[in-house]
Amino acid sequence: MTALLQLSGVSKTFRVGAAGRQTDLRAVRDVSLDVHPGETLAVVGESGCGKTTLGRVMLRLTPPSAGTLRFDGVDITNIDAKARRELARDMQIVFQDPYSALNPRMKVADIIAEPLVNLGMSRAQVRERVARVMETVRLPIAFADRYPHAFSGGQRQRIGIARALAVEPRLIVCDEAVSALDVSVQAQILTLLKQIRADTGVALVFISHNLGVVRFLAHRVAVMYLGSVVEVADSEALFTAPRHPYTAALLDAIPEPDLSMRGKRRVIEGDIPSPLDPPPGCAFHRRCPLAGDICRKEPPPLEAKAAGHEAACHFAETELP
Template structure:
């Protein structure tokens, strides 16, 4: 066999580094009301990812997390910012040059059936990336069987077609295809959300085993915070195209700083025995805003319980915003990053502190009553 060229990350460099990454989609329809402004799907996002590390990316639908994953692979072209992989700036590489980089960066998609060609056998699906990149010419069949075994598929599955498999087995096929080129980084876009809970655990355990064997970096995109907590070393929370909080998993889950993170975590189901643990449901106002008409100041302020709590303080300057008084800072100014140490950072004018928990509980009760 002839394996692909080993491109290890340079000394001291993270496997992946993203700086100020942005993407604006422009509506090209002649009479579209949004033709000029466009949709700011990702806005000034920065983070790094080391080999062997998993960075979980969470947020509601419309937060920009899937677009971020596609930007990293250059499946979508960035409007601004820089992407470095293995110490190399890949932002301005041509499509021909990017093709070589994709030997090392692969993607696993949410829909395990829609991402597989129904006309191709499993063996052909797994072999396809090797054919595209001209690898393992002398031992391709052996490599296909090797990768299939790695993901828990049998040799006799090679001649079968995707429709003959369950959802979990189809996802294993997708993982085998991604692993065929021995990548260094996997971008996983909701890889288990379409699967039954029992199958989710199997796929997650498989991914962790593969990561440990090959020292893979994972960019794990999901909306299920329980799954993200299980698989991640660090977590980034996105809202309307921005990372509003990022930090080590345990610190972020135990002491979230951004009100949006607090609200997301409050919605995660807990076992019955833990219901008296003091965690209250925080109900947000309204729906996630539009990326075509972003709010001024902090993008989260129209839904933020903390902004409303602070507005009750007579010492806090307030302004009129959509029929209510809110802190002027939240409405008029973009928040700056607040660093709690150990890489735990949030962008908020009034980040959460331990002494605020009683106020959160009071507001949660009031919001729940009003929502009924």
């Protein structure tokens, strides 16, 4: 299947620090990923691993420092502001915090209509589209004249999803879109996203630190560590047979109701290295139970370990302790 969005060797480096004492922070490191029409690609990892920066680069909200991006076969790596606005017809985002993502001074109908007005649609077209997307996200049309403060977190996130859907995009990046919600509300929003994907064929990039949430929604999963993708696989393959010890430890961190399993969990020891001073070789080697001399010297390439399953580990075929 032809990729809708294709990233090749994408990196993002920020200059940080005070004037005269600046240094490079490599937030995203040489990432190559494809997103296909109608699929959900989850991007997971601990806080600070570069997930959100990667999502912003995908949308061209943040320009990459290196590498190329192609959307529907067209190079979008170095597009100007006008082309970026046009790209917004096809690429949208749902933010993490439903409380700060909506303008408190605008009514729901105006929030959803704003991108449609910017595209020059007529009032009649805007009204019809607003009503349609509110129905899609299961919000009564009577809510259209209310302000965001009148709604719960889950309802506000539905408004954010409606705003993203209004322009009928082909790709939506969901940046930790359920992490601020209660567990029961999370389940409702995940079910809604799954239904929207089935009904519209929109592709989703679902950014999350929670693999338990990801399993319900994602077709494929990309695991990030310290700015790099260390494993990519179909969801079922990754959850049943992870090839990277970091992924295995993340899976063991998923809450387990069976108390007898607690002693069998793999726990990641040590702290995440600073992205300002990453370790040589494999970035994970100081926390890895499999690490050997080669891990301390040579960064492992992301390569196929099975059909459709890639991992960046020198010992990916070794049974995890």
